[in-house]
Amino acid sequence: xxxxxxxxxxxxxxxxxxxxxxxxxxxxxxxxxxxxxxxxxxxxxxxxxxxxxxxxxxxxxxxxxxxxxxxxxxxxxxxxxxxxxxxxxxxxxxxxxxxxxxxxxxxxxxxxxxxxxxxxxxxxxxxxxxxxxxxxxxxxxxxxxxxxxxxxxxxxxxxxxxxxxxxxxxxxxxxxxxxxxxxxxxxxxxxxxxxxxxxxxxxxxxxxxxxxxxxxxxxxxx
Numbered sequence: 001x002x003x004x005x006x007x008x009x010x011x012x013x014x015x016x017x018x019x020x021x022x023x024x025x026x027x028x029x030x031x032x033x034x035x036x037x038x039x040x041x042x043x044x045x046x047x048x049x050x051x052x053x054x055x056x057x058x059x060x061x062x063x064x065x066x067x068x069x070x071x072x073x074x075x076x077x078x079x080x081x082x083x084x085x086x087x088x089x090x091x092x093x094x095x096x097x098x099x100x101x102x103x104x105x106x107x108x109x110x111x112x113x114x115x116x117x118x119x120x121x122x123x124x125x126x127x128x129x130x131x132x133x134x135x136x137x138x139x140x141x142x143x144x145x146x147x148x149x150x151x152x153x154x155x156x157x158x159x160x161x162x163x164x165x166x167x168x169x170x171x172x173x174x175x176x177x178x179x180x181x182x183x184x185x186x187x188x189x190x191x192x193x194x195x196x197x198x199x200x201x202x203x204x205x206x207x208x209x210x211x212x213x214x215x216x217x218x219x220x221x222x
Contacts, residue, residue: 110134189214
Protein backbone atom coordinates (compact mmCIF):
# COMPACT_ATOMS: atom_id res chain seq x y z
CA UNK A 1 0.00 0.00 0.00
CA UNK A 2 1.36 3.42 -0.98
CA UNK A 3 1.41 6.00 1.81
CA UNK A 4 2.37 9.66 2.11
CA UNK A 5 3.74 11.63 5.09
CA UNK A 6 1.11 11.90 7.80
CA UNK A 7 -0.87 8.82 6.80
CA UNK A 8 -1.87 6.76 9.84
CA UNK A 9 -0.43 3.26 9.58
CA UNK A 10 -1.45 1.71 12.90
CA UNK A 11 -3.32 2.50 16.10
CA UNK A 12 -2.19 0.77 19.26
CA UNK A 13 0.97 -0.89 20.53
CA UNK A 14 3.50 -1.79 17.85
CA UNK A 15 7.16 -1.11 17.25
CA UNK A 16 7.95 1.72 14.84
CA UNK A 17 10.34 0.98 12.00
CA UNK A 18 12.01 3.08 9.33
CA UNK A 19 10.29 6.26 8.14
CA UNK A 20 7.55 6.19 10.79
CA UNK A 21 6.77 8.05 14.01
CA UNK A 22 4.37 7.65 16.94
CA UNK A 23 2.03 10.35 18.19
CA UNK A 24 -0.94 10.01 20.57
CA UNK A 25 -0.96 6.24 20.22
CA UNK A 26 -0.92 6.30 16.42
CA UNK A 27 1.93 5.43 14.07
CA UNK A 28 2.21 7.58 10.95
CA UNK A 29 4.45 7.75 7.87
CA UNK A 30 7.25 10.31 7.45
CA UNK A 31 7.99 9.57 3.77
CA UNK A 32 6.22 8.62 0.58
CA UNK A 33 6.62 4.88 0.24
CA UNK A 34 5.23 1.40 0.67
CA UNK A 35 4.05 0.32 4.10
CA UNK A 36 5.45 -2.94 5.42
CA UNK A 37 3.91 -4.84 8.33
CA UNK A 38 6.06 -7.50 9.96
CA UNK A 39 5.69 -9.32 13.26
CA UNK A 40 5.27 -6.61 15.87
CA UNK A 41 6.56 -3.77 13.67
CA UNK A 42 5.38 -1.35 11.00
CA UNK A 43 7.75 0.50 8.68
CA UNK A 44 7.73 2.38 5.39
CA UNK A 45 10.09 1.58 2.53
CA UNK A 46 10.75 4.94 0.92
CA UNK A 47 10.38 4.87 -2.85
CA UNK A 48 13.09 7.33 -3.80
CA UNK A 49 14.75 8.41 -0.58
CA UNK A 50 18.03 10.23 -1.18
CA UNK A 51 21.00 8.83 0.69
CA UNK A 52 21.36 10.49 4.08
CA UNK A 53 25.07 10.18 4.96
CA UNK A 54 26.11 9.39 8.51
CA UNK A 55 29.52 9.06 10.13
CA UNK A 56 30.61 5.43 9.97
CA UNK A 57 28.75 4.61 6.75
CA UNK A 58 30.54 2.54 4.13
CA UNK A 59 30.00 4.13 0.71
CA UNK A 60 31.01 3.55 -2.88
CA UNK A 61 31.74 6.74 -4.80
CA UNK A 62 33.21 8.09 -8.01
CA UNK A 63 35.96 10.70 -8.19
CA UNK A 64 34.49 13.65 -10.10
CA UNK A 65 37.09 16.38 -9.46
CA UNK A 66 40.53 17.01 -8.00
CA UNK A 67 41.37 20.12 -5.99
CA UNK A 68 44.46 21.12 -4.03
CA UNK A 69 45.02 18.41 -1.44
CA UNK A 70 41.69 16.66 -1.92
CA UNK A 71 39.46 14.65 -4.23
CA UNK A 72 35.75 15.36 -4.72
CA UNK A 73 33.53 12.28 -4.92
CA UNK A 74 29.95 11.70 -5.95
CA UNK A 75 28.28 9.39 -3.42
CA UNK A 76 24.65 10.13 -4.40
CA UNK A 77 24.18 12.45 -1.42
CA UNK A 78 22.83 16.01 -1.43
CA UNK A 79 26.41 17.33 -1.55
CA UNK A 80 29.60 15.76 -2.95
CA UNK A 81 31.99 14.12 -0.49
CA UNK A 82 35.59 15.08 0.17
CA UNK A 83 38.61 12.79 0.46
CA UNK A 84 41.67 14.63 1.79
CA UNK A 85 45.16 13.39 0.91
CA UNK A 86 46.06 12.37 4.50
CA UNK A 87 42.94 10.18 4.58
CA UNK A 88 44.09 8.44 1.40
CA UNK A 89 47.82 7.90 1.94
CA UNK A 90 48.19 8.29 5.72
CA UNK A 91 50.74 11.07 5.22
CA UNK A 92 50.57 14.89 5.02
CA UNK A 93 49.89 16.61 1.70
CA UNK A 94 52.97 17.83 -0.17
CA UNK A 95 52.95 20.08 -3.22
CA UNK A 96 55.08 17.59 -5.20
CA UNK A 97 52.49 14.79 -4.91
CA UNK A 98 50.92 13.80 -8.22
CA UNK A 99 47.40 13.20 -6.95
CA UNK A 100 46.31 11.57 -10.22
CA UNK A 101 48.76 8.73 -9.54
CA UNK A 102 46.80 7.94 -6.38
CA UNK A 103 43.25 8.56 -7.61
CA UNK A 104 42.07 10.10 -10.86
CA UNK A 105 38.75 11.43 -12.12
CA UNK A 106 36.47 8.51 -12.95
CA UNK A 107 37.99 6.12 -10.40
CA UNK A 108 35.55 4.17 -8.24
CA UNK A 109 36.37 4.06 -4.54
CA UNK A 110 35.16 2.13 -1.51
CA UNK A 111 35.40 4.53 1.44
CA UNK A 112 34.15 5.17 4.94
CA UNK A 113 32.57 8.41 6.13
CA UNK A 114 34.72 9.51 9.06
CA UNK A 115 33.25 12.96 9.70
CA UNK A 116 30.73 15.57 8.57
CA UNK A 117 31.82 19.21 8.36
CA UNK A 118 29.70 22.22 9.36
CA UNK A 119 28.08 22.30 5.92
CA UNK A 120 27.20 18.59 6.28
CA UNK A 121 29.79 17.65 3.67
CA UNK A 122 30.80 13.99 4.14
CA UNK A 123 34.53 13.57 4.85
CA UNK A 124 35.87 10.25 3.62
CA UNK A 125 38.78 7.93 4.35
CA UNK A 126 40.16 4.99 2.40
CA UNK A 127 42.58 3.96 5.13
CA UNK A 128 41.63 0.51 6.32
CA UNK A 129 40.98 -3.02 5.24
CA UNK A 130 38.99 -3.48 2.01
CA UNK A 131 38.91 0.26 1.33
CA UNK A 132 40.41 2.13 -1.63
CA UNK A 133 40.23 2.20 -5.41
CA UNK A 134 38.14 -0.50 -7.04
CA UNK A 135 40.20 -2.53 -9.51
CA UNK A 136 37.69 -5.25 -10.44
CA UNK A 137 33.95 -5.80 -10.62
CA UNK A 138 31.11 -3.48 -11.49
CA UNK A 139 28.47 -1.39 -9.76
CA UNK A 140 24.72 -1.90 -9.53
CA UNK A 141 22.33 0.39 -7.70
CA UNK A 142 19.65 -0.19 -5.10
CA UNK A 143 17.40 2.42 -3.50
CA UNK A 144 19.34 3.29 -0.29
CA UNK A 145 16.33 2.70 1.94
CA UNK A 146 16.20 -0.92 0.70
CA UNK A 147 19.79 -1.74 1.72
CA UNK A 148 18.64 -3.32 5.04
CA UNK A 149 16.49 -5.75 3.02
CA UNK A 150 19.51 -6.75 0.93
CA UNK A 151 21.56 -7.34 4.07
CA UNK A 152 18.79 -9.17 5.96
CA UNK A 153 18.63 -10.01 9.64
CA UNK A 154 22.19 -10.56 10.89
CA UNK A 155 23.36 -10.66 7.26
CA UNK A 156 21.12 -13.60 6.36
CA UNK A 157 20.08 -12.33 2.93
CA UNK A 158 23.45 -11.17 1.63
CA UNK A 159 25.20 -14.27 3.00
CA UNK A 160 22.74 -16.46 1.12
CA UNK A 161 23.44 -14.52 -2.10
CA UNK A 162 27.20 -14.80 -1.53
CA UNK A 163 26.94 -18.53 -0.93
CA UNK A 164 24.65 -19.33 -3.87
CA UNK A 165 26.26 -17.10 -6.52
CA UNK A 166 29.91 -17.32 -5.45
CA UNK A 167 30.31 -13.57 -5.90
CA UNK A 168 32.05 -11.08 -3.67
CA UNK A 169 29.62 -8.27 -2.82
CA UNK A 170 30.45 -4.92 -1.20
CA UNK A 171 27.37 -3.00 -0.08
CA UNK A 172 27.56 0.79 0.11
CA UNK A 173 25.01 2.41 2.39
CA UNK A 174 24.50 4.93 -0.43
CA UNK A 175 22.85 2.25 -2.57
CA UNK A 176 25.82 1.39 -4.76
CA UNK A 177 26.78 -2.27 -4.70
CA UNK A 178 30.06 -3.68 -6.00
CA UNK A 179 29.85 -7.17 -7.47
CA UNK A 180 32.79 -9.32 -8.51
CA UNK A 181 32.49 -12.99 -9.46
CA UNK A 182 34.76 -15.58 -11.05
CA UNK A 183 32.49 -15.73 -14.10
CA UNK A 184 30.12 -13.37 -15.87
CA UNK A 185 27.33 -15.85 -15.23
CA UNK A 186 27.84 -15.62 -11.46
CA UNK A 187 27.76 -11.84 -11.65
CA UNK A 188 24.57 -11.85 -13.71
CA UNK A 189 22.91 -14.11 -11.12
CA UNK A 190 23.81 -11.69 -8.33
CA UNK A 191 22.55 -8.70 -10.34
CA UNK A 192 19.29 -10.52 -11.06
CA UNK A 193 18.72 -11.17 -7.35
CA UNK A 194 19.46 -7.54 -6.42
CA UNK A 195 17.01 -6.35 -9.07
CA UNK A 196 14.38 -8.66 -7.56
CA UNK A 197 15.01 -7.15 -4.12
CA UNK A 198 14.63 -3.65 -5.60
CA UNK A 199 11.23 -4.62 -7.03
CA UNK A 200 9.91 -6.62 -4.08
CA UNK A 201 11.53 -5.17 -0.94
CA UNK A 202 8.16 -3.92 0.32
CA UNK A 203 6.55 -7.38 0.24
CA UNK A 204 6.87 -9.68 3.25
CA UNK A 205 8.42 -13.13 2.80
CA UNK A 206 11.23 -11.73 0.66
CA UNK A 207 13.92 -14.10 1.97
CA UNK A 208 11.90 -17.20 1.05
CA UNK A 209 11.16 -15.85 -2.42
CA UNK A 210 14.81 -15.03 -3.05
CA UNK A 211 15.82 -18.50 -1.82
CA UNK A 212 13.38 -20.09 -4.25
CA UNK A 213 14.54 -17.76 -7.03
CA UNK A 214 18.17 -18.79 -6.51
CA UNK A 215 17.17 -22.47 -6.42
CA UNK A 216 15.33 -22.12 -9.73
CA UNK A 217 18.32 -20.38 -11.32
CA UNK A 218 20.57 -23.26 -10.24
CA UNK A 219 18.15 -25.85 -11.64
CA UNK A 220 17.94 -24.02 -14.97
CA UNK A 221 21.72 -23.87 -15.11
CA UNK A 222 22.03 -27.57 -14.24
